Amino acid sequence: MEKQGYGTTGAPPYPQAGAPPYPQSGAPPYPQAGAPPYPQSGAPPYPQAGAPPYPQSGAPTYAPQGHGGPMDKVMSSYPPSAEGSYQGATDQGVEASCPPLEMMDQVPGYNNVGFEGVALPPPSYDEAIGQRPDIEVFRSTGSINAEDAREAILEHARNNCCWGTEPAKTMTINDLVSFNGYHYTLETFAESRSTKWASEPFYGGNIYITGNPPGPWDIAANPPQMFKSSKLDLEVPNTASVKPCHKCQGMGSTRCGFCHGIGRRSCFRCSGSGRRTEFRDGKHETVSCGCMGGQEWCSACNGIGRKQCHKCKGKGNLRWYIQLTVKWTNHLESHVEQRTSLPNELIREVTGEMAFEETYPRVWPISTFPVREINDRSKDFVTLHSTKYTMEKILMQRQRVQTVPITQVLYTHKDKSANYFVFGLEHKVHAPDYPATCCCGCSIL
Structure with a gap:
């Protein structure tokens, strides 16, 4: 059986920088905490608790991103942030090193496999x-x-x-x-x-399951x-499957841990005051620092506020497999x-x-x-x-x-x-x- 690779066709399932967050206008609201995500239009309902993971071996091939496939279902389960759009974990913040074990496929003969x-x-x-x-x-x-x-x-x-x-x-x-x-x-x-x-x-491509x-x-x-x-x-x-990156929630980038996503940091020359003291003509004078009102562009993220996710290398998805x-x-x-x-x-x-x-x-x-x-x-x-x-x-x-x-x-x-x-x-x-x-x-x- 062949699983179609993700990210090759269709609209990206995650909002890019500057785009409005999900849900779009007219879409149903996000499910409440603990509730299963809503199925996409025209897609079969998401498997309930205790049901086999989606899709099973022998099921139809995976659909491309943005076409109601299982990747869209999984990503719709992520809750929005308080501001209405996901900001992502910082590259230095406390973040789970592994996704929930329930997200992983049930592989025959390997039911007790964990992350250790x-x-x-x-x-x-x-x-x-x-x-x-x-x-x-x-x-x-x-x-x-x-x-x-x-x-x-x-x-x-x-x-x-x-x-x-x-x-x-x-x-x-x-x-x-x-x-x-x-x-x-x-x-x-x-x-x-x-x-x-x-x-x-x-990095894209196909995943083949032959039995x-x-x-x-x-x-x-x-x-x-x-x-x-x-x-x-x-x-x-x-045993391979593709799942959204748990570090960046599939966005491919994380909030910069140095500027906390703002893109600017407190100026180290004036300690954020916007003015500094210089010695001129034998006396100390307070002059303008020349920074942006006590702030400067964050050198860690070049002022963008986000950095490439180190886990997925900016791809947004991870290829999971059982390692022997x-x-x-x-x-x-x-x-x-x-x-x-x-x-x-x-x-x-x-x-x-x-x-x-x-x-x-x-x-x-x-x-x-x-x-x-x-x-x-x-x-x-x-x-x-x-x-x-x-x-x-x-x-x-x-x-x-x-x-x-x-x-x-x-x-x-x-x-x-x-x-x-x-x-x-x-x-x-x-x-x-x-x-x-x-x-x-x-x-x-």
């Missing part, structure tokens, strides 16, 4: 739970030697401007003690969907990249297991050997890893994610165990014993007891 995004429960996806993998394969990691340990602390000292390199060059490395740190992560990549009414200025709109979970949308959070906004097909927001979120749980004084946060910042990795629509808890704490955390996290994201559709899960090499370096420098850690495949260094951490009066905390 409402999360939609996903369809069942129990079929994604497969069989438990038969084999869990874990890989080990290597260690470093004394030469690697010295090069790591030397590079670390060079990268810190207040560290001296002399201790790194002359220290005696007494022993290397190797450890393994384990960094376990569980990622659950899930999709959520929400709908709301959205609008844009209506009922698809369900919110029936619209195809693929994530740009797995395990990376992103968002996509889509228009639900067959698809969000892909990568939920991450992380646990570090290690038995040194090295802070766990440092372990999370480096990479290690990938001891174990699996990706499935649903993963099973790890059960045979040599470190029992990793098995326990895997069970806890998998159980948590299976019940935590009930309003999202889980697309894929991935769990990893990285074995992070940690080497404690025991050394002596100037008869003083100390130690530092080299960790990660990047050979990062943690040396809180390094003997040369200050120069030129500054210190490293």
